[in-house]
Amino acid sequence: MNAVLTLAQKDLRLLFRDKGDVFFTFIFPMLLAILFGFIFGGGGGTSAIDLALVNESSSSLAKGIAGDLTRDSSFAVTTFATREEATASVRAGKVVAAVILPSTMQDGLDGLFGGSGIPIEAVIDPSHRAEAGLIQGKLHELAFRQFPRMFTDGAQMSKLFAGARKTIAGADGLTPAQRLAATGFVAAGELFTTSIDRSSVKSDTPATAAAESDAESASSAGAWSPVAVTVAELPPRTGGPRSSFDLSFPQGLVWGLAGCIGAFAGSVVVERSRGTLARLRLAPITQAHLLAGKGLACFLSALLVEVLLISMAVVAFGSSIAQPFMLLVAFVLSAFAFSGLAMLVAGLCRTEAEANGAGRGGVLLLAMIGGGTIPLFFMPPFLRTMSYASPFRWVVQAVEGPFWRDTPLGEQILPLVVLAGIGVLGFGVGVRSIRSTLGR
Amino acid sequence: MLTLGDIRKRFGATTAVDGLSLQVSAGEVFGLLGPNGAGKSTSLAIATGLLAADSGSVDLLGLGSPTNASVRSHLGLAPQEITLYAELTARENLLFFARLYGVANARRRVEELLAIVELESRANDRIGTFSGGMKRRLNLAAALVHDPKVLLLDEPTAGVDPQSRNRILELVRTLARAGKTIVYTTHYMEEAAKICDRVGIVDHGRMLDVGTVAQLVTRHGGHSAVTVSRGDQDERVLTADPVAEVTRQFAVGGVTGVRVESPDLEAVFLALTGRSLRE
Numbered sequence A: 001m002n003a004v005l006t007l008a009q010k011d012l013r014l015l016f017r018d019k020g021d022v023f024f025t026f027i028f029p030m031l032l033a034i035l036f037g038f039i040f041g042g043g044g045g046t047s048a049i050d051l052a053l054v055n056e057s058s059s060s061l062a063k064g065i066a067g068d069l070t071r072d073s074s075f076a077v078t079t080f081a082t083r084e085e086a087t088a089s090v091r092a093g094k095v096v097a098a099v100i101l102p103s104t105m106q107d108g109l110d111g112l113f114g115g116s117g118i119p120i121e122a123v124i125d126p127s128h129r130a131e132a133g134l135i136q137g138k139l140h141e142l143a144f145r146q147f148p149r150m151f152t153d154g155a156q157m158s159k160l161f162a163g164a165r166k167t168i169a170g171a172d173g174l175t176p177a178q179r180l181a182a183t184g185f186v187a188a189g190e191l192f193t194t195s196i197d198r199s200s201v202k203s204d205t206p207a208t209a210a211a212e213s214d215a216e217s218a219s220s221a222g223a224w225s226p227v228a229v230t231v232a233e234l235p236p237r238t239g240g241p242r243s244s245f246d247l248s249f250p251q252g253l254v255w256g257l258a259g260c261i262g263a264f265a266g267s268v269v270v271e272r273s274r275g276t277l278a279r280l281r282l283a284p285i286t287q288a289h290l291l292a293g294k295g296l297a298c299f300l301s302a303l304l305v306e307v308l309l310i311s312m313a314v315v316a317f318g319s320s321i322a323q324p325f326m327l328l329v330a331f332v333l334s335a336f337a338f339s340g341l342a343m344l345v346a347g348l349c350r351t352e353a354e355a356n357g358a359g360r361g362g363v364l365l366l367a368m369i370g371g372g373t374i375p376l377f378f379m380p381p382f383l384r385t386m387s388y389a390s391p392f393r394w395v396v397q398a399v400e401g402p403f404w405r406d407t408p409l410g411e412q413i414l415p416l417v418v419l420a421g422i423g424v425l426g427f428g429v430g431v432r433s434i435r436s437t438l439g440r
Numbered sequence B: 001m002l003t004l005g006d007i008r009k010r011f012g013a014t015t016a017v018d019g020l021s022l023q024v025s026a027g028e029v030f031g032l033l034g035p036n037g038a039g040k041s042t043s044l045a046i047a048t049g050l051l052a053a054d055s056g057s058v059d060l061l062g063l064g065s066p067t068n069a070s071v072r073s074h075l076g077l078a079p080q081e082i083t084l085y086a087e088l089t090a091r092e093n094l095l096f097f098a099r100l101y102g103v104a105n106a107r108r109r110v111e112e113l114l115a116i117v118e119l120e121s122r123a124n125d126r127i128g129t130f131s132g133g134m135k136r137r138l139n140l141a142a143a144l145v146h147d148p149k150v151l152l153l154d155e156p157t158a159g160v161d162p163q164s165r166n167r168i169l170e171l172v173r174t175l176a177r178a179g180k181t182i183v184y185t186t187h188y189m190e191e192a193a194k195i196c197d198r199v200g201i202v203d204h205g206r207m208l209d210v211g212t213v214a215q216l217v218t219r220h221g222g223h224s225a226v227t228v229s230r231g232d233q234d235e236r237v238l239t240a241d242p243v244a245e246v247t248r249q250f251a252v253g254g255v256t257g258v259r260v261e262s263p264d265l266e267a268v269f270l271a272l273t274g275r276s277l278r279e
């Protein structure tokens, strides 16, 4: 057993030191999953993000934010009357997020230095977590853009500074020095804003500068921001693909498995042609050890690819796992099936070129008919029938069931059995033909 | 220690080993000298038990055939090719082989070996970046991880600069002094003459003769050339007995100088095969 672990560890180490293998096993499948996710998502990445907007506030501040949001080219905004309607639209996948300007959004600047900030709420579909950051950043920016308008309103300003002084005076835990500095800051701000010739402030420039410096000092203070954007996520749903990423990551996963085949079939062939395989046989280990070591390394890297890709879908693209245990079972059997296929390819190929060709090229064909490039339901019927011959199809089916389809257990048995069969067959034929090339 | 008895091996139409026998005694450095394609590597592969001979017998330490893993574990082979992992460091390579052999205290053993082959300073470098000589030394170190009694070194100086070659030869001498039994294949007769206690001359898969260098030269080297100078006059005489010839010349008198050229393994090989070792 120690020998097997030693062998497997060596192979994994070699895998991670080979840039080509790392690329085809880990990086490429991820890129593919993300790319296809965006392509099938229809958004196409560069076009505007669909937003639902609800304005519950009658304040001119809210009006300003709503207006800027509508004009912003990053967003395609649909206005709804109630937050329920807007949230429903998110849930239906028609928009990425709903932005709510709540009735608590007041014109006054009182809240600003009081600690609560300008309240903005957003409800987002978890599958669009990637866009959440963008939306959040944009809302901050839009809120800040409203400041110059407030700062040029004399009445608002006096109220603001008076409020600020009161807050400072009443604040607990300030040292006298801090209190003095804060009061000085307010006084300086007051002096600065009152010195602006208000009639000339039609162009935003100096006031914007003031707003920006405010924004900077706010962010450098770290804990406090004058804009409070609260983002809430809808609970994930089950039963259907929540996003195109639910479809694209299982596909990326089979590409990762294909990468494993290429890497391990290649490594067997390389070790055979360079003589290291023969040298290993000098050690007091059996052929079974040797093959088990290779198989284990391939199995583990296949498992790693699977876990990595589905984790990425969950963490970064809002997918959620319907049946974690069954997904693990699907991972294990897929990894087993593809380790078997790696053995088969290794056994049948004599040269490095052949192994690379079969591992990456031949696998491409199986991937294409098996739904590795386009989802099965996009395929014409004859191709869909052919896909039964491809191990890729069975991996996709085995993984999607417990991942997002939430299929009943009974329906998950068939693909799992097929994968187990592929593994047994691959190991059987592959090991036999590798043995025949190893000599005694 | 190691006995090969009438080994035969064919690869298709090629007869690689053709009835070769040899017997290596404990603690001796045995040289297999022969040109490329003579069947040296094939013989070693059969001696390890990994390549099956068509016929013949192999015995290691009186324990039987090394096809048996426990018998084989007394054997270390440094193959003619560098069979290490270029992407692993020197230390990782040795540690891997040590663990594969189940060496107790593998880490300490690896540090010892790195010191023996003088590669401590490069221990953490991937061996893909090593010079030919450094790879050779590490290839040899990997054969030593489990401290085997019998060492098979297949052309351990192939593709190595003269300085590294001397280091490797010195290393082999050190191992011999430490009591290892060593089979050393080469097509360089100088190496065989320098470090081997006995040499077997191989060609076309056959063992043509075995003996100490002196014995082989006496048997097959032919005549020595004795050049006798008398003033400006040089006389060159070929003789089987140079001592007698020199004595005779001195008896004649007037000798101002004598030079004796002894035959070497090159001459032995030429005499045995009708060809030069260097082709």
Ligand SMILES: Nc1ncnc2c1ncn2[C@@H]1O[C@H](COP(=O)(O)OP(=O)(O)O)[C@@H](O)[C@H]1O
Pocket: B011, B014, B015, B016, B034, B035, B036, B037, B038, B039, B040, B041, B042, B043
């Ligand atoms: N695996 C093999 N398949 C076919 N021919 C081989 C094989 N191994 C060695 N030979 C042939 O056997 C002969 C002896 O080879 P080898 O033992 O490598 O010689 P040496 O090591 O003395 O140079 C050569 O003619 C070589 O081409």
Ligand SMILES: [Mg+2]
Pocket: B037, B040, B041, B042, B080, B154, B155
């Ligand atoms: Mg050879």
